[in-house]
Amino acid sequence: MTQIALPERPLTAAPNISRLVPYRHGKSIAEVQRELGITRIIKLASNENSLGPSPKAQEAVHAFAAKMHHYPDAVSHDLRHALAERMGLSPDSFVFGNGSDDVIHLLGVTFLEPGDEVIQGDPSFVRYEAAAILNNAPCHMVPLTRDWVHDLEAMAKRINVQTRMVFIANPNNPTGTLVGRDALTRFLDRMPERVLVVLDEAYYEYAAHVPDFADSLGYIREGRNVIGLRTFSKAYGLAGLRIGYGVTRPEIADWLNRTREPFNVNLLAQAAAVAALDDEAHVARTLAMNEEGKRAFYAAFDALGLPYAPTYGNFVWVDVQRDCKAVFEALLHKGVITRTGDIFGAPTHLRVTIGTPEENALFLDALRTVLHPL
């Protein structure tokens, strides 16, 4: 075969793709078992629900398993209507994703044109910047305050004629902190029409009862350019099935739904999500477990003299006051997987998921042992 004659040019990805940093996932239990040969391992690294999925969701998955030769419902009808009814919103206010990560991706592809700019807090969730880079949009990182809270004043100062999107994780990951209701409302009041504010509420269920928590739905009902992101991966315990959604004004949802792959949310995920939504007792057990764990974490960190940010999620951002990678490695050898702060630019912090009482005790015992000789 003779190659088509053209000037030589090697195959390369687009320049913006070369700037994308591959996602550094938390270590899995199987990985640590393979690498260290330890059998008893707990994972407090990805803010999953240690209680597991709702039994009702598991039943739904079993029931729908025999139907997996069918394509999933392209519009997630049942889940859409269940959520719309609960929230008192029109069913066309939603866009469903293969995890809320997928919705972040859709937001970038749908709204960012070359030259548009994105603003996010730092440290915050890592997928926002990826969506910006993918669409050739610079992403401005605005440092959190010394208390690890989004600095909305500083973020507002970065707004210019190019700004298209602002990401605010509320509660924030990895710090667990909340932006106050008044501060957020003042910030939104200042936003120009062309800016879409993304309120990432992945930990919504953990923060919903807090009086100062500003639910995205309130702003959406007011008709603002706001989209709330929610997920079934955290409190609902369905991370492995991949399902999350955006809730917003119908016009914005429509644009995102044009970009979306028609079958991006699988059949089992839809069925499990509908069932999980109905299992309020499971969510209540999850929240109670989290409150108990939070108290155990705080007491232990106080006793060890380790500063931490009060959390509104199911994880704690703690300053171990020494190289976090050394502490992480030592904990790993004791069978506890955590997440290091260095990837978020905080070299002495760990992010630790609050687990079951047994897991928390294992982690805290390991931490006490590990910190001593270091």
Ligand SMILES: *Cc1c(COP(=O)(O)O)cnc(C)c1O
């Ligand atoms: C976990 C998390 C997500 C992603 O959740 P999925 O629905 O599993 O994709 C999004 N945003 C934040 C802040 C998170 O912590």
